[in-house]
Amino acid sequence: MKQGDLLYVGKAKSVYLTDNPNELLVVFRDDITAFDGQKKNVLSGKGAYNAEVTAYFYPLLEAANIPTHFFSAVSENTHLVRKLSMIPLEVIVRNRAAGSLVKNYGFTEGQLLFPPVIVLDMKDDSRHDPMVNDDIVLALGIATAGELREIKRLALAVNALLRENLAKKDLDLIDMKFEFGRDACGVIRLGDEISMDSMRLWDHGSVGASLDKDVYRKELGDVMETYAAVAKRICSE
Ligand SMILES: Nc1ncnc2c1ncn2[C@@H]1O[C@H](COP(=O)(O)OP(=O)(O)O)[C@@H](O)[C@H]1O
Ligand SMILES: [Mg+2]
Numbered sequence: 001m002k003q004g005d006l007l008y009v010g011k012a013k014s015v016y017l018t019d020n021p022n023e024l025l026v027v028f029r030d031d032i033t034a035f036d037g038q039k040k041n042v043l044s045g046k047g048a049y050n051a052e053v054t055a056y057f058y059p060l061l062e063a064a065n066i067p068t069h070f071f072s073a074v075s076e077n078t079h080l081v082r083k084l085s086m087i088p089l090e091v092i093v094r095n096r097a098a099g100s101l102v103k104n105y106g107f108t109e110g111q112l113l114f115p116p117v118i119v120l121d122m123k124d125d126s127r128h129d130p131m132v133n134d135d136i137v138l139a140l141g142i143a144t145a146g147e148l149r150e151i152k153r154l155a156l157a158v159n160a161l162l163r164e165n166l167a168k169k170d171l172d173l174i175d176m177k178f179e180f181g182r183d184a185c186g187v188i189r190l191g192d193e194i195s196m197d198s199m200r201l202w203d204h205g206s207v208g209a210s211l212d213k214d215v216y217r218k219e220l221g222d223v224m225e226t227y228a229a230v231a232k233r234i235c236s237e
Contacts, residue, residue, distance in 0.1 A: 050195035084181025174200035
């Protein structure tokens with residue numbers, strides 16, 4: 001497979017075409033952003049840690065019959081993936097209240113949410129990713145009712161698998177963000193990434209001992225030291 005033209009430059013990853021129309025290369029860059037892109041930095045090595053954690057989880061999901069875009073890691077920061085037609089939703093699954101849920105709705109930080117709460121945001125930076133509901137998704141034609149059901153089923157299944165895996169490493173999975181897409185056959189697959197940028201992880205039993213991008217958002221400590229330690233904790237099993 002050969003790296004072709006640049007297809008898309010996002011906030012933290014770049015996507016390249018390949019000589020196979022069904023395959024893309026995703027490069028995890030060292031850029032880190034927060035607050036709608038207002039805070040930005042480059043942290044050398046960060047992309048590789050996120051790529052490592054993503055490459056650890058996707059094969060476990062596939063083994064559990066959860067369809068993903070992942071084919072293989074071709075270098076420490078580059079993945080070969082199946083090209084998807086992305087569904088412009090940020091599918092957030094929350095096991096405990098944190099972040100915007102506390103700020104906007106008055107939940108207590110760390111409050112247990114059971115069953116997990118699914119929040120759907122429209123992925124549109126120009127509109128600051130507004131929260132949507134099922135009716136808005138259907139009315140906008142973002143996904144069909146059947147697709148939405150499948151997206152939620154898969155999101156909960158991924159949450160359950162990740163939560164159990166991370167608990168064995170004394171990491172509490174507080175919440176996470178997923179992106180799904182359709183493959184050439186119309187099958188809904190998990191795309192994008194599962195990393196410290198897309199999950200909230202707390203040291204087991206704590207309220208707010210963050211081991212994820214909140215360390216960067218809230219300036220809680222050395223971001224790279226945290227990412228390195230968490231990647232090691234997750235992947236060395
Ligand atoms: N399998 C895939 N096929 C096509 N696009 C994908 C796939 N997986 C992820 N993407 C898209 O690639 C981009 C990854 O770059 P990222 O830096 O995360 O962008 P963004 O700033 O839009 O979040 C995202 O827009 C994501 O939706
Ligand atoms: Mg992204």
